[in-house]
Amino acid sequence: MSCVVGELYLVGLGLSPEYMSIKALEVLRTVDLIYVDTYTSYVDLDLLKRLVGRDLTPIRRVDLEERSGAPILELLERGYRVALAVPGDPLVATTHVTLLVEAHRRGIPFHIVPGVSIIPTALTLSGLMVYKIGKVATVVYPKDGVLFEYPYDVIKLNDSSNLHTALLLEYDGEKGVAMTVREAIEILMTVEERRGEGVLTGERLVVALAGLGYPGCTICAGKLKNISNLSIGKVPQTLVVVSPKPHPVELEAMEAISSRWCRVG
Missing domain, CATH: 3.30.950.10 (Tetrapyrrole methylase, C-terminal domain)
Structure with a gap:
């Protein structure tokens, strides 16, 4: 059985993608997959995609809340480095904190990139x-x-x-x-x-x-x-x-x- 696990990155986008930190941009350009929370607040996906230069996947409320982040957790357990990009600061919403706690419970390393809230x-x-x-x-x-x-x-x-x-x-x-x-x-x-x-x-x-x-x-x-x-x-x-x-x-x-x-x- 493989013991390889991925890494979770909770990335704050700030007030808009133009307010991203250098660290946030660096992470989003190097991870394997990027999910974007588009339901808790507005985010300009076209602008974000231009700045990052990569494909983005909006994640649904049901996947983060009702399914407790299952799509992301499954990828992490398969060894992928996954970022969840969040408008503002990534730990303001309880949903994102819950994802962090579940990743920790499963032994998956996590990183937090704060954003302007x-x-x-x-x-x-x-x-x-x-x-x-x-x-x-x-x-x-x-x-x-x-x-x-x-x-x-x-x-x-x-x-x-x-x-x-x-x-x-x-x-x-x-x-x-x-x-x-x-x-x-x-x-x-x-x-x-x-x-x-x-x-x-x-x-x-x-x-x-x-x-x-x-x-x-x-x-x-x-x-x-x-x-x-x-x-x-x-x-x-x-x-x-x-x-x-x-x-x-x-x-x-x-x-x-x-x-x-x-x-x-």
């Missing part, structure tokens, strides 16, 4: 201080009539410590689902109307970010009532709810960045 980049590119980032949450669409209020609770919790709240928005590349900031605000304000706790008002400062890492990216800071009316087309999108009492330097930085990158259609 939306957290904390959404804060820093908003002009906000990274040490004031609070708990992160994801805003999702109502399911079967159920409105998920957890992000509202997270904002309320972070507010109590004067921390900023970074909100990721529901995205599923396979299903063509990409929530916009406008939709996220509508959902959050629906929760506010139901709860009436005054966590969110039209005067609340927020930052909308879209298409970070790609040409034409958008960063718009302002009052929630104004941001909710913007038409922002780029994806993926992120919403940052600014702490109740931001530092004066943060306010100046937000204004400077927004004046430079607030592009709306």
